[in-house]
Amino acid sequence: MSRWRVLTFLLCVIGISVYLTEYDPQRISQNPLESEPCTCGNCLAENDTWFLQRINQSVEPFLSANYKLSEDAFNWWKILQEEKRNFSHYRETLDTLFQIFPNSPDLIDPRPQECRSCAVVGNSGNLIRSHYGPLIDFHDVIIRINHGQTKGYESDVGKRTTHRIMYPESATDLDNTTRLVLFPFKIQDLEWLIKAMTTGFSGKRTYAPIKYKIKANKDLVMVMNPGFMRYVHEAWLQKKGRYPSTGFMAVLLALHICDEVHVFGFGADRDGNWNHYWEKLKDTNFKTGIILELKSTKQSGS
Numbered sequence: 001m002s003r004w005r006v007l008t009f010l011l012c013v014i015g016i017s018v019y020l021t022e023y024d025p026q027r028i029s030q031n032p033l034e035s036e037p038c039t040c041g042n043c044l045a046e047n048d049t050w051f052l053q054r055i056n057q058s059v060e061p062f063l064s065a066n067y068k069l070s071e072d073a074f075n076w077w078k079i080l081q082e083e084k085r086n087f088s089h090y091r092e093t094l095d096t097l098f099q100i101f102p103n104s105p106d107l108i109d110p111r112p113q114e115c116r117s118c119a120v121v122g123n124s125g126n127l128i129r130s131h132y133g134p135l136i137d138f139h140d141v142i143i144r145i146n147h148g149q150t151k152g153y154e155s156d157v158g159k160r161t162t163h164r165i166m167y168p169e170s171a172t173d174l175d176n177t178t179r180l181v182l183f184p185f186k187i188q189d190l191e192w193l194i195k196a197m198t199t200g201f202s203g204k205r206t207y208a209p210i211k212y213k214i215k216a217n218k219d220l221v222m223v224m225n226p227g228f229m230r231y232v233h234e235a236w237l238q239k240k241g242r243y244p245s246t247g248f249m250a251v252l253l254a255l256h257i258c259d260e261v262h263v264f265g266f267g268a269d270r271d272g273n274w275n276h277y278w279e280k281l282k283d284t285n286f287k288t289g290i291i292l293e294l295k296s297t298k299q300s301g302s
Contacts, residue, residue, distance in 0.1 A: 039113055039114055039115045039259075040115035040117070040259050040260040054235045054236055055235075055255065056231060056235060057256065059225075059227065059228055059231045059256075060225050060227065060228065061105075061224065061225060061228045061253050061256050061257065062105035062107075062222050062223060062224060062225055062228075063094065063105075063223045063224070063225050064098075064103060064104040064105060065098040065103035065104065066103070066104070067225065069090075069225065069226060069227055070227070071087050073226055073227040073230050074087050074090055074226065075087075076226075076230050077185075077226035077227075077229065077230065078090075078186070080185050080186070080229075080242065080243050081185045081186045082186075083186045083187055085187050089187060090187055090190075093187055093190045093191060093194075094190070096194055097190055097193065097194055097223070100194060100197070100198065100218060101193075101218055101219075101221040101223075102219060102220075102221065102222075105222045106179060106219075106220055106222065107257060108140060108141065108257065108258075115259045115260055116140050116141070116257075116258045116259045116260070117138075117139045117140050117141070117258060117259070117260045117261075117262065118139060118140070118141040118142075118143060118254035118257065118258035118260070118261045118262070119135075119136045119139035119141070119142045119143065119158075119261075119262050119263075119264060120143045120145075120247075120250050120251050120254050120261060120262070120263050120264070121136060121142065121143065121144050121145070121148060121157060121158070121264045121265055122145060122148075122247055122263070122264065122265035122266035122267075123145060123146065123147070123148045123265060123276045123277060123278075124265045124266055124267055124268070124269070124274075124275075124276070124277065125268075125269050125273060125274075125275035125276060125277050126265060126267065126268070126269040126270070126277075127153075127156045127157055127264065127265040127277040128156060128269075128277050129156065130156045130264075130265075131155055131156060132156060132157070132158070132264055133153075133154050133155045133156055133157055133158040133159065134158070135158075135262075136157060136158035136160075136264060137158040137159060137160045139262065140162075140258070141162050141163060141254070141257065141258055142158065142160050142161055142162045142163070143162070143163045143164075143165060143181075143250055143253070143254060144161050144163070144164050144165070145164075145165045145166075145246055145247060145250055146165065146166055146170035146172070146246070147170060147172055147276075149277075149278040152278075153277060153278060156277065157264075157265070157277065161174075161178050162177075162178065162179060163178070163179045163181050163222075164178050164179065164180060164181060165181045165183055165246060165250055165253075166180065166181070166182065166183070167182065167183050167184065167185060167189055167246070168188075168189055168192040168193075168196075168201075168206075168210045168211070169206060169207065169208040169209075169210060171192075171196070171210070171211045171214050172214075173214055173215040173216070174214075174215060174216040174217070176217045177217070177220075178216070178217070178220070179217075179220040179221070179222055180214075180216040180217075180220060180221045180222070181222045181223075181224065181253075182221070182222070182223045182224065183224045183229075183246055183249065184223060184224065184226070185243075188203050188204070188206075190223070191203060192210060193221070193223070196211060196212065196213055196214045197213075197214060197216065197218055197221075200212050200213050201213070224249070224253070228249075228252075228253075229243060229244065229249060232244045232248065232249050232252045236248075236252060247266060251263060265277065
């Protein structure tokens, strides 16, 4: 598979220039392992070997009481943010977690002859004046990330949210119908979820303030599997960087739970500015390692 194709695919997934002009949905995936005929408007061909070499539907996106993370995967995960505690402590923490939250994730069941659609909504300023709100709200699953706002921005980003991805430093209160999807990077993140929805979190502060309590429906809590994070890093990013970004993992998560995925609001705007659609960022000196490396490859002519 040519490097040009890798570049094209990653640019689509990461969202550079996605939905900057008139609506032309980037339809990324129809589950290639489904035996049923594709019923989506635009589907990935089953003979796309590049995609099939990377997608692995046997990898569990979420933790459950019955799932057993391998110690090898744990050892990969624990170095992401320098976790010092061991595998036994991780398993003990999970035992406590599943005494409070559902034993298995709440997923949309496959529907024969129907198309399950996902909208992954990033926080880029390129959503401003896009008027994509109704299009986003039309999807079955609407995934928002971290502090992504809806109130006051409905015409551009929609008003519905089915899944809210967060980690402790980006936590926000949810209504009673939205699924809290935790992306944990260390054991303390799991401990935060337990305590923030019960007695209150009092662990150590990291690089940003952490909410003491959070409002959410505990019956709709879902926790990303560290093994899935490793799979995304190795199969899709070819081990580039320390680990995948939250946005990239959100897109790959969508590929695993929906038949068709549309990506909105990723990347810089047409002028190269990095801002959130609801605020201007003070620090805009962002760099994306994967894109920079691919640009270098392009410039070298290889």
